[in-house]
Amino acid sequence: MIEMNIFSHSLKALSELVGADEAALTLLVSILLGYPIAIIYRQYFCGRDQYFQHLYFIASGLLLGYLNYGLDVAHPLLSMVVTYVILAGLGATAAAVGAVFAFNMIYLLIGYYTTSTEYYDINWTMPHCVLVLRLIGIAFDYFDGQQKEDTLGADNKRFMLKTLPNPLEFFGFAFFPSSFLVGPQFPMRRYQNFVNGDFGDKTDPFKPPRSEYAALKRFGLGVFYLSVFQIMGMYVSDSYMVSEDFRELSFIRKHLILGLWGRFTLYKYISCWLLTEGSCILFGITYDGIDEKGEKQWNGLENVKLSIFENTLDFDDYVHSFNTNTNLWLGHYIYKRLKFLGNRNFSHLGALMFLAVWHGFHTGYFVAFFIEFLVIYTERDIKTIVKSNEKVSQFFNQPMVNIPLKLFLRLYTFIFMGFCLIPFVLFTWENYTYTYVSINYSGLILYVLYPVLWGPILRAVLKRKKTD
Template sequence: MTEFTEILPHKGLMDGVADAVGVPVEAFRLLLTIVAGYPLAAFYLKFIAIIHDKTVHHMFFAGCGAGLCYFNYGHDTYHSLVAILTTYFLVLFLRKKAQIFLAINFVFHMSYLLLGYFFTSSNDYDILWTMPHCILVLRMIGFGFDITDGLKEESELSKDQKETALKEPPSLLELFAFAYFPSGFLVGPQFPYRRYQAFVNGQFRQHEGSLNAGVRRFGAGAFYLIVCQVGLSYFPDSYFLTPEFAEVAFIKKIYYLGFWAKFSLYKYISCWLLTEGALICIGLTYKGEDKNGQPDWSGCSNVKLKLLESGNTMEHYVQSFNVNTNQWVGQYIYKRLKFLNNRTISYGAALGFLAVWHGYHSGYYMTFLMEYMVVSTEKQITRFYTKVVLPKWGHILNNSDIYKLLYFIVMKSYNICFMGWCLTAFVFLKWERWIVVYGAVNYYGFIFLILWAAFYHTHHYFFRSSSRRQAGEDEKIDDKSTENITEQEKKPEDKKSD
């Protein structure tokens, strides 16, 4: 207690508590802000939700969100104010010039964010104003697309666009409330203005069960936060840059790296779960009814826990991690590039956008390059397994309990070990750091991908050549058969003519 009180006069209350807990003060403020979503939800439902004047609702959300932003980032809150005001005035003056509006809105927000990264970034993942700002950038860009979609005829819109298009732009207060929505502006999730509008209009309020669902999500978030803290205490990031780690046996190293990656992921997952719990409690996340006719509160879910923990491939991680951001990129980037008529280019552009959105660090670009390469490799392995292995050996393998056990062990080992490889660059960010870790584990990810590519394309080449030769022989046989049939058909005629 003496040590705790000595800290307070020198650093202030928040710094003293954060030091006592053993976390950076920025992370402690972030956690408090996320958890604040729960009492705010209770206050809203008790006192604000019953008020018919929607202006009061908008003022509550705008005021609470802006206040929490100031609590975390002080005067740097002006960056988000500039972003929101810019989009509002662009809508006001350029809304009907859709292409010009979209271009200016997109370029402004991405340029502002990248300039922010340029002036503030360090060697670590920084908890600065740029963190909520990157969430705001996606929200304002998506909002811009929704505004222009509202100018189109219904027949011109896709199913997703029909659900998010805005026929009339909101007021400045409404836009502030949407942008600063508590428990939604700091770490996500992304949701369209139409969802916020439906929530404020009371369309979700008649459904019961949000409190229980929200508390369960809070419990899951707290559990993952504890596991993360305990796990990273055994495997801190700094350990993997040391000579001691490089001297560990190879198999141990790649498993250590894999478990460290899981614990590092839990840092993000715990924040998303705690945030989602608060959004469920306030009632924003209603998605309809599930197959049992019960309310489904997963409308803002940013992680699919069951798939995350039971999945065996990197594609499962992609599908279960940061779900709302991936859906946003799919709707506003990938699908908008449909005119290119090439899924590979559209997918590459979407991953490129995500890398740029994260910042300048080389680790982001390496991570998304690895995602593209590893997921593509997994699809090749799946095709090879189903088209080559199973047709020949499936009747034996599927009836073997030993094979099923080995298959489970191999897939889980792959899941753990390659997660470590893929997340390394994302966490260590700088080339001079993540390349040290790659070197310590003998670049096993690169080696595996290269060896598989060589095997797959070689097999594919010879298999196709063999198939072509076989097809040529079959064609010759067919030709001979046709000739024989023709001769047989001619013989009766010849006999008759004789």
């Protein structure tokens, strides 16, 4: 306890010295502690009895939770216990899936209701929202494991659980230290394969995985993006977006600043994900098979695909390159299971609404994910219309047209990603509507009016000519 107090006082003094939020600094230090925790694992626990591995993960995950949230770490612990009791009592049934889903979502929403403010809160609900997806995923996988395999999709077969994991395995998975606080998401089957030694050296199970170089690369990228984020914070901030100074800028400058602010916002998440991924790689849990050169790949938990993200030409690129593990979870456990709705757009909208609820009660979340739906719908519809007109398609495929078109799309995605983030980051109606007024409602005019105005006009202009 004395050591904990010393740690807490040291971080408080450091936060005052550098002018950083104490909770955010504690979280960053905890993410970095994943590296020494991984080194200790490699030295003393790798290849040992699974019993000791589970205990090590539980103890280290609990420690990190306590460093950040004190006794509030009891909230995720309680959810783990209740979820396990439900699955053990009801078995691999639809009732168990429903009960696990309902309990964890209701508990999370109660947490949001009792703790949230109008600002970005770093409290126990942050790791808890990550945990909720993990626990719901186990319930679905356990249910899938009892179904006829010929009725399951490829991912369902890959993730399904034939038996309920034992308690130590269950809690070790939930508390895994390099993913407990901020992710990434991964299924129980990956954790089981990892502790079973399937990702290590088969000739010597006690030999740590040769993943040091891959871990170092992601760590270096994480430090780089964190540095860029700090530098950008000197010029843009959330408070600046709701200031009179921003509103008084010219139309073009406001939109360029909007794009810069959007990158600033995303780099905050990217830097954390890169740092956590690096420690996951050091553990060896990110194994992703052998490449054509016979070398092991360690990108199995890659949460941001930087080459795609930094070269986006449309918002589908953002979806496929940013927060990829959560997107994969959403696609597997929510989107595909809404197939009974009979319409891809309905399934997409339902999945996004789940994400909005999962994030909390702020109206900005619901507006943001609805706008995401409209943006994706708009882009896909425009592509369909253009492809249906052979002359227009040929025009855009010309080298002289294609290059400036790509430059335009790069600028378009840069600016309007910032637009999409306005309600998500600014939370409250007063804040994000203030910024919408500042930018003259540009994105709303573009996307909200597209289905009823711009889309029909574009179809009329570019409709496919009839051929014999």
